[in-house]
Structure formats: structure tokens, C-alpha cells
Amino acid sequence: MPKTVNINVHHVTRIEGHGNIRVQASDGKVQKVEWQVPEAPRFFEAMLRGRSWQEVQTVVCRICGICSFAHSLASVQATENALGVEVSEQTDRLRILAFGGEQLESHVLHVGYLVTPDLLGVNSVIPLANSHPAVVMAVVRAHRLGNEWMELLGGRRTHPVSFRPGGFGKLPTEGELRDLKGRLEKVVPDLTLIAETVASLADKLPPFERPTEYVALVEPGVYTFYHGMIGSTDTPDRLPIGRFEEVANEYVSPQSTAKWARWHRPSYAVGALARFKLNHANLHPLAAKTARLLGLEPACCNPYTNSLAQVVEAVEVVEAGIEQIDDLLSRGIQNEAPRKVRPKAGTGVGAVEAPRGTLFHKYTYNDHGVCTAANVCIPTNQNHANIQKDFEALLPKVLDRSEAEIRLLLEMLVRAYDPCVSCSTH
Amino acid sequence: MGKPRVAIFDFACCEGCQLQIVNLEEEILDLLTVIDPVEWREASSDHSDTYDVAVVEGSITRPEDEDRLKEIRRRAKVLVALGACAATGGLNKLKNRFEMYEVRQCVYGLDASMPHLATQPAKALHQVVKVDVNVHGCPISREEFARVVRCLARGTMPVTPNYPVCVECKMRETVCRYEYNEVCLGVITRGGCNAPCPAGGQWCYGCRGLVDEPNVNAARDVLTKYGRTVEELQSRMELFNNQEGQPCPRQ
Numbered sequence: 159m160p161k162t163v164n165i166n167v168h169h170v171t172r173i174e175g176h177g178n179i180r181v182q183a184s185d186g187k188v189q190k191v192e193w194q195v196p197e198a199p200r201f202f203e204a205m206l207r208g209r210s211w212q213e214v215q216t217v218v219c220r221i222c223g224i225c226s227f228a229h230s231l232a233s234v235q236a237t238e239n240a241l242g243v244e245v246s247e248q249t250d251r252l253r254i255l256a257f258g259g260e261q262l263e264s265h266v267l268h269v270g271y272l273v274t275p276d277l278l279g280v281n282s283v284i285p286l287a288n289s290h291p292a293v294v295m296a297v298v299r300a301h302r303l304g305n306e307w308m309e310l311l312g313g314r315r316t317h318p319v320s321f322r323p324g325g326f327g328k329l330p331t332e333g334e335l336r337d338l339k340g341r342l343e344k345v346v347p348d349l350t351l352i353a354e355t356v357a358s359l360a361d362k363l364p365p366f367e368r369p370t371e372y373v374a375l376v377e378p379g380v381y382t383f384y385h386g387m388i389g390s391t392d393t394p395d396r397l398p399i400g401r402f403e404e405v406a407n408e409y410v411s412p413q414s415t416a417k418w419a420r421w422h423r424p425s426y427a428v429g430a431l432a433r434f435k436l437n438h439a440n441l442h443p444l445a446a447k448t449a450r451l452l453g454l455e456p457a458c459c460n461p462y463t464n465s466l467a468q469v470v471e472a473v474e475v476v477e478a479g480i481e482q483i484d485d486l487l488s489r490g491i492q493n494e495a496p497r498k499v500r501p502k503a504g505t506g507v508g509a510v511e512a513p514r515g516t517l518f519h520k521y522t523y524n525d526h527g528v529c530t531a532a533n534v535c536i537p538t539n540q541n542h543a544n545i546q547k548d549f550e551a552l553l554p555k556v557l558d559r560s561e562a563e564i565r566l567l568l569e570m571l572v573r574a575y576d577p578c579v580s581c582s583t584h
Numbered sequence: 585m586g587k588p589r590v591a592i593f594d595f596a597c598c599e600g601c602q603l604q605i606v607n608l609e610e611e612i613l614d615l616l617t618v619i620d621p622v623e624w625r626e627a628s629s630d631h632s633d634t635y636d637v638a639v640v641e642g643s644i645t646r647p648e649d650e651d652r653l654k655e656i657r658r659r660a661k662v663l664v665a666l667g668a669c670a671a672t673g674g675l676n677k678l679k680n681r682f683e684m685y686e687v688r689q690c691v692y693g694l695d696a697s698m699p700h701l702a703t704q705p706a707k708a709l710h711q712v713v714k715v716d717v718n719v720h721g722c723p724i725s726r727e728e729f730a731r732v733v734r735c736l737a738r739g740t741m742p743v744t745p746n747y748p749v750c751v752e753c754k755m756r757e758t759v760c761r762y763e764y765n766e767v768c769l770g771v772i773t774r775g776g777c778n779a780p781c782p783a784g785g786q787w788c789y790g791c792r793g794l795v796d797e798p799n800v801n802a803a804r805d806v807l808t809k810y811g812r813t814v815e816e817l818q819s820r821m822e823l824f825n826n827q828e829g830q831p832c833p834r835q
């Protein structure tokens with residue numbers, strides 16, 4: 159069939175940051191297919207040099223407006239590791255609890271506001287407020303709760319201020335935690351409605367499978383976002399987070415200002431689907447039930463289903479959050495100041511599961527606690543090459559479709575990764 | 585008068601200020617009764633080449649971005665700088681303390697010379713085009729943004745807050761960070777954020793820039809009272825008030 163396909167999407171919409179899609183094909187042959195990242199780099203690793211250990215968290219959470227809690231938490235971990243600071247169990251539990259708020263907020267935003275419009279054939283969530291008011295209001299309520307959850311524990315919903323190396327600048331009260339627990343219990347019906355709605359639309363997700371390597375933090379018995387070792391679907395070996403540079407093997411591609419990554423294969427994937435594949439056995443009961451409702455299987459290799467795994471995780475963090483609050487309340491909140499930090503020379507790594515996947519921060523400090531070198535490895539960095547490989551596998555299978563259909567399939571594929579492009583370029 | 589047509593754009597930034605617009609939650613639906621959003625890449629696939637109000641987030645770090653911003657300016661009747669990166673250059677200006685090729689080498693190593701990695705010192709929007717309204721902060725206050733939008737929809741120019749953050753800590757009855765033996769920039773920093781950082785257990789790091797006429801004598805009095813130095817205050821100012829890129833003294 160003689161046919162020319164020429165797609166040039168300049169700045170894909172409904173994603174964070176700037177990415178382009180370029181396709182050229184004729185007579186059933188692909189000449190060019192590229193996922194391009196033209197985002198302006200901000201050079202955070204260079205800017206961190208000369209900053210005091212007290213300022214580093216404040217600087218790096220600005221890498222990303224959408225996952226600033228992830229950056230902040232990876233940062234305080236890395237600084238504590240470098241300076242040899244042990245935090246209390248209460249600090250650890252409160253950080254894990256706080257992080258749940260960001261997962262809920264981010265996943266609901268992505269599935270509700272950015273992905274669902276594609277499944278219902280509209281350009282944004284705005285027309286859905288009229289056509290699907292009940293579920294849109296459930297999305298708004300769940301999103302707001304995620305935000306208020308973050309605000310309670312982080313002091314602010316974007317670029318948190320309460321996380322400091324050594325502990326919390328401000329602690330929540332027991333009354334505030336009890337109130338949060340009540341609101342988490344109340345959001346469950348909203349999440350159920352969202353899950354049922356997404357399940358009813360799941361057949362609109364393109365049926366495209368491409369086996370790849372999936373990487374996430376793993377911790378025995380926990381569906382972890384905050385602790386653990388680096389796990390992969392390609393190897394039973396688990397690596398300590400301090401060896402992340404051997405995992406990411408970052409390199410510069412001429413089509414991207416963000417670095418790309420590869421481990422055992424030419425690309426790998428991180429994010430909700432990777433976590434689900436590696437950690438599904440540790441899900442709480444309602445989250446596991448939600449996965450069954452959505453038809454999400456651990457063997458699934460369809461990148462579009464990352465959005466389904468995000469719905470599962472939204473339920474997971476609410477269940478885990480309720481449990482965590484119960485634990486914290488049974489121990490009582492101790493009014494403890496951040497641990498004393500004595501600056502010293504050293505290098506430390508921190509790692510968390512950001513909503514979009516595994517995030518690593520590494521800093522070197524001198525004797526005065528001044529940062530002299532930094533390396534930040536972003537989830538979307540680690541997904542860029544995988545998006546490119548998905549494009550290369552998908553395109554030949556759909557070349558017989560109309561240009562508009564091909565374009566939409568590729569845009570939806572990018573969106574499925576929930577890419578944080580400006581974050582990945584940083 | 586019809587509803588103003590509003591377009592939102594972004595340059596070098598984290599897009600966290602646009603997220604604050606999403607974080608208005610139900611109030612967005614109210615705002616939609618007074619404005620018509622015609623382009624907002626982060627949230628919608630709608631596109632328009634014409635608009636009345638351009639809301640622009642981010643700093644300018646490349647020649648091609650200067651050209652794009654000038655084109656946005658040409659099309660818009662009103663240009664709003666959204667957040668610290670756009671209004672003052674914000675944290676991005678930390679980069680200006682270093683030599684540009686050196687920062688490329690620091691981040692990209694042996695690949696630093698690849699042409700697509702070029703960069704120039706970060707600029708606020710007003711260093712490239714005329715800006716009509718600044719919404720300060722890193723991130724912005726969503727309440728302030730909603731106020732600005734309502735003003736513009738009514739055809740009035742919003743007033744930029746011009747009092748120090750200390751005023752808002754007093755109103756909230758937040759214990760002064762100096763009492764915790766910390767150096768806080770609230771004394772000289774533009775308020776309007778409702779001082780969430782001191783209340784959340786963190787000194788003000790000055791993300792909204794300086795008030796128009798900072799009361800330097802009062803700041804000196806506070807430093808003296810708590811036994812802190814002007815140098816400590818100036819060091820704190822490097823993050824968000826590093827206006828013209830002083831070279832880094834520690835390197």
C-alpha cells in the first residue's frame with residue numbers, strides 16, 4: 159500500500175515538560191521514528207556545588223514541581239548517609255506516610271486529568287466535568303486529599319519545607335493524624351469509583367506488549383516507596399542503592415537534553431507498572447482487589463497499562479497510610495527536634511520510588527558540609543530509551559492506520575509513562 | 585466584553601507553578617466562568633495562535649527560547665510572569681555563578697560540546713520582553729494567582745504585595761525562626777505567600793524576591809539582636825536573589 163506517514167508533534171500535550179515525536183515512513187517502511195527531548199537543561203548538579211548541606215534539600219526539590227516530595231526525601235536520605243546521621247523511627251514512619259500523599263496526588267492527577275481524556279476522545283478534563291460529573295468530582299476530591307495530606311506532613315503541597323536532614327522542622331499533632339485517617343477512610347469510595355470507571359475504559363488501552371527489563375526498589379514484605387534495594391525483572395540479584403550508577407549507565411543521546419539509561423538490555427522501564435511487577439505480592443488487600451478489577455496481571459508487558467498500576471497504587475498508599483497512622487498513634491507522637499548534624503566529609507546516596515519510578519540522589523560533601531559534587535538520576539531519564547524502543551516496536555505494527563490514529567497511539571504511549579520531562583533534564 | 589482568552593506557556597522550570605493552578609481544584613471551574621483557556625499544553629491538547637493573556641512560567645536560557653518568548657509577547661495583550669523562575673530568574677540563576685561551558689562539562693562530561701546542550705546565563709522574562717504582571721514565589725500562591733486572574737478578567741491590574749514576610753508570620757502567630765537560632769530572610773522578602781515556610785519549620789529563603797524598599801536597618805537590628813551577621817544573611821540570599829550571578833566564592 160503506497161502511503162506516506164509524516165508526523166511531527168512539537169511538544170506533546172498533557173505531559174510534564176517538552177517532548178517531541180517525529181515519524182517518517184513511506185511504502186510501509188519506517189525511515190525515522192524518534193522520541194525527542196528538547197527541554198532546556200537547568201544544570202542542577204552544577205548549581206549544587208558550593209551549597210551547604212542545610213540548603214541542598216531546598217534546591218533539589220525544585221528539580222520537579224510534580225514530585226518535589228520524592229526529591230526532597232531522596233535528598234535528606236542522601237545527606238544523612240553522607241554525614242552519618244541516623245534518624246528516629248518516628249521520622250522514618252512520618253516520611254513514609256508523607257510520601258503516600260504525593261503518590262495519591264500524582265497518580266490521580268495523571269490518570270484523571272491527563273490520561274482519561276484520551277480514553278473518552280476529548281482534549282482535556284474540562285469537558286468531562288459536564289459529561290462525567292460524578293467521577294470527575296471523585297478525582298478532584300482524591301486529588302485535593304493527596305495535596306492536603308502532603309501539606310500536613312511536608313508543610314506545603316509543592317516544594318515541602320518540613321523535611322530536614324535529621325528529622326522534621328515541624329511535626330503533625332496526634333489530632334491532625336487522626337483527622338487525616340478519617341479522611342483517608344472516606345476517600346476509599348471515591349477511589350473505588352475511579353477504579354471502576356477506569357476498568358470500564360480499560361479496553362480502550364491499545365493492546366501492545368513489548369517485554370523489557372523492569373526496575374524498582376524492593377524490600378521484603380513491603381510494597382515499598384522509600385526503602386529497599388534495587389530489583390530487576392531480568393535478574394534475581396538485588397543491588398544496594400549505593401551502586402545505582404552501575405544500574406542506570408546514563409549516556410547522552412543526540413535526540414535528548416535528558417540523559418538516557420540502560421542496564422541488561424538496550425533500555426529498561428521504571429514506574430508504577432515496574433513496581434507492580436516486582437512487588438505485587440506485598441499489596442494490601444483492597445489494592446490487590448483493585449488490580450483484579452482492572453485485569454492487571456504481573457506478567458503484563460503492555461506499557462499503556464502503567465496507568466492501571468497507578469490506580470492500584472493510589473489505593474495501596476491509602477490503605478498503607480491508614481495502617482501507618484494507627485501505628486504512629488499507638489506509639490504516640492514524640493515532640494523531637496531534628497537530630498544534630500555535624501558536618502563532615504563524605505559521599506551518600508538516597509533512593510526513593512517517585513510516582514514515576516526510582517529516583518537516586520548522590521552528594522559529596524567536604525569537611526564543612528559544603529556540597530562539592532552531585533549526581534541526580536531521575537525516573538524519566540531511565541524511561542526515555544524505553545519509550546524510544548516502544549516506538550520502534552509499535553510503529554511497524556500500526557503503519558496501516560491513519561496518520562491521526564498513529565499520532566494518537568504514540569502520544570498515548572508517551573503519556574502512559576507519565577513522563578516528567580523537565581525533571582529528567584534538570 | 586467577552587471572556588479574556590488565556591494561554592499558558594513554560595520555559596526552563598519545574599512546572600510546579602502550573603501545578604498550583606491545578607491545585608485550585610474546584611475553584612478552576614469558577615475561574616472558567618470568567619476566562620477562556622485556549623492553550624495549556626500541560627493539561628490540554630487545545631491549541632490557539634491567538635490569545636489576550638499569556639501566562640508564562642520559567643526562565644530563559646537559550647536564544648531559541650528568547651525568540652519564542654518574543655513571539656508570545658507579540659501576540660498577547662497582557663503578559664503574566666508566573667513564579668520565581670519567570671519573575672526574577674529564581675533558583676535558575678544559581679547557574680550564572682559559573683562559566684557556561686563549565687556547567688555543561690559538569691553535567692554532561694565528555695559530551696558537553698554537543699550543540700543541543702548549549703545554554704546561556706538564566707534570565708527572568710523581563711530581561712527579554714516587557715512583563716505586565718509578576719506572580720512571585722517558588723511555587724506561586726494559588727490564591728494569589730486566582731486573584732490575579734479575576735482582576736485581569738475585570739480589566740483591572742492586580743496589585744503585587746509589597747510588605748515583608750514577617751508581617752504574615754506575625755498575623756499567623758508563627759514563632760520567629762531567629763528564636764530557633766536560624767537566619768531567616770523574611771525581614772526583607774516580599775510577602776503575599778502567607779509565610780508557609782516559617783510555619784512549616786523552615787526559614788524563609790526569599791523565593792519571592794526582595795520587597796521594593798527593604799528596611800535594611802530593621803534587618804540589621806534583628807541580626808544584631810540574635811547575634812547573627814550580614815554575611816550569613818547574604819549567603820542565604822544566594823539561592824533566590826542571586827540577581828546578576830555573582831561568581832561563587834566557595835569554588
